[in-house]
Amino acid sequence: MESGNARDITDLRPFFEPRGVVIVGARRSPGFGYVLPLALQRQGWGDRLYLVNPAGGELHGLPLYESVADVPGNPDLAVVIVPAEAVPRTLDELGKRGIGHVVIESAGFTEVGEEGRARQELCREAAARFGMRVIGPNCVGVINTANRFSTVELMEEALVPGGVGVIAQSGVFGNILLDDLHQRGVFISKAVTLGNRMDVDECEVLDYLHHDPETRLIMIYLEGAADGRRFLKTLRRVNADKPVLILKSGRTGKGREATASHTGSMSGEDDLYEAAFRQAGAVRARSLDELVDLARVFSTQPLPAGNRLGVATSSGSLGALATDAAVEAGLRLPPLDEDTTRRMRAIAPRWMNVRNPLDVGPSGAYLPAMQALMEDPGIDMVLSIVVMPFAVFREFMVRGVSVKDFMGSAASLREIAPGKPLVVCSIGDKGFVDDLDHALGLGIPVLHSPERAARTLAALHAYRAAREREAARGD
């Protein structure tokens, strides 16, 4: 494992672990300037908050300092939410006040053309003068779930600590992604929205997250690298240790034009990125849905020893759809081991075809099938498609039987074979799917697309294979 740049890493720490935070642009009228101080108070940061607004007075029970110079104490981070025109001057004031780290949330810079570009250059000069580090502008900043520090207001559940580091280039998208992830069982360690990347870029953040003990994998939405060569090098280094999942837009010319006009980034030819991702062994998502499903699975499942998939399903059709997707993504479905076959035959109804995929039909033998596959020595990973018609689910409910009663022990399947990834797919009646999700707990992902479930397992295998190639090369 190659070590990152130690200076850079220490350098970014105050963004995630500030001693105190100045909010320039706190205000009593609706907007981020109103809600952000309130959110930080709720998250336990009230005693380390310094609000600045020339009008003075109070907000949420805290004093509003009329200028940055009036701020007492020893804060090391500022969040800037003032109009674009006022940002260069604000940076100057922050520099004079000795604040070394700034998140600029304001928009109106390179992404809006010539005038904005000039304004961003003024900001860059001001920051350089004082040696300040800047995230943004045109972003929503950072999140650290461990200490509940966030420069963006999120739902309580979004602050539940997890192992996924998030890098998003754009602010709105980053915010939407963070609103979405916890709803889909993905919990984050730290997140950064980069915005226009006036200073801090994806490479520095990748290195920071690489060395962050809370972060086990990194997901990144990218429109274009700030520096292609450096990005590839960083990606390769980081991905050799922690999986990097990438969603990149700008595959088409029109898509590239679209990105250029909103974060001012040039995305370049997609072929080059595709080659770079492949070379680094990073995992590229085909779609936003796939990115989130990949994060769900990579953050909870081990890497498989090989590409041999076992499928158990209560719907033959869904099993066939998953099988197609798995085979197309490079997985194999080997025949079941003799012992597995014998065990399943002993409990299976006559009509059940004991093979791989293993169609348990309406037998209800979900658990024995999953267990048999988890224990089969010829299987490296397991996909279990658990569906139940509403009519059957309803009858269980009427009789007071819950999903937990017959699937609750599934959570322990994870322990049978610690090295085998296990992914469950369920669709149909929402009541059943939600109960199932709850019964299986956070350790077993329940995805809602048979095709994506199969592809995430294939991605685990592809990632491991790429990492081994990389390790062999490095030896």
Add this chain to the structure above:
Amino acid sequence: MESGNARDITDLRPFFEPRGVVIVGARRSPGFGYVLPLALQRQGWGDRLYLVNPAGGELHGLPLYESVADVPGNPDLAVVIVPAEAVPRTLDELGKRGIGHVVIESAGFTEVGEEGRARQELCREAAARFGMRVIGPNCVGVINTANRFSTVELMEEALVPGGVGVIAQSGVFGNILLDDLHQRGVFISKAVTLGNRMDVDECEVLDYLHHDPETRLIMIYLEGAADGRRFLKTLRRVNADKPVLILKSGRTGKGREATASHTGSMSGEDDLYEAAFRQAGAVRARSLDELVDLARVFSTQPLPAGNRLGVATSSGSLGALATDAAVEAGLRLPPLDEDTTRRMRAIAPRWMNVRNPLDVGPSGAYLPAMQALMEDPGIDMVLSIVVMPFAVFREFMVRGVSVKDFMGSAASLREIAPGKPLVVCSIGDKGFVDDLDHALGLGIPVLHSPERAARTLAALHAYRAAREREAARGD
């Protein structure tokens, strides 16, 4: 429009509009035999139900006839839920009782190998002897939402009448799909699960739905055609009038093996199907999620005049992802009309780039942007990505402002340009997304993937283009 086979169509009617229904295998113990009579009573069929069980007695307040021969009245349809062994004899009894239409839900026929195959042949012979029409075996039968007749228990909401005809080859999958569709805004006219296709096959049902006034489009999950040549011919004829959306498994050898073992169907080489679908101009879905999204859009939106897409978005990144997917699927994003540009400039904040895709950012100008695109003469279809960070949504809620207050009138956008499809995409905080979905109503689909949203619009255009080619050929 070529007329279908009139005999066939009349012939299937009792499956959907029975005079009376015999349930052979009604019973007091848990299972379909218990819940189906109850569900049919709830749906208003209690006075036309005849339950058969050799034990006699009562169930749900209805008499249990000891044999089919004892059933009074004039029923013309039977649903058979007895064990496989008893099915041939039951068919014989039904034939003698003069019942011409039978749904066999029981499993244990060709899908379980030699013994089952022999049993299915006995059934075929019995049906042929009496000229009976049979759906199944190994299925969950039919649904007709117009008269609330269903041989499978579904949630109340699944019986809300809509324009989508559903054909699913397998019973469990069909049932799961029907449990799922209403939750995603897809409402059905009629549905058939074919099972082992001992008699009625997908071609006959396609023809029936083709002539069914309630059905505006057809979605079909297929593992293999009963007769490839006839299927292509039927598909072509039906698809020229009503869109046929197809999800087919068996793209890979392993996937084909999987289907062979559960509905006993041979799916054949996928290339042949792909060519057939293309020749017929039918719409092939890449995944189950895409099938459902396609159904949602095709059932509510008109066909576009051309391939010119206008995108409005409150997240530049999501706009870029959608743009990539749209361009890859054959759509164009032309520059905006001069008038549209002028109108947007007049209301847009300075920082807004007035172009296509139109990134309205956090301006909140969702509605004016959608309206401008709907009215732009150079745009054939509109995709609007409406996302709102939780922090902003929460502030609205705190202030008593609902999504309906600022998006409620969006429903009327559908009327501005009756010939232009309009699709909305939203992700992020579930509270916002659900409120948006509700505010827009059923006429404007809210999808949850920018890529699939773009591809469904491309599919509308591709379908129209294929239909026009077909019409030109037919002239």
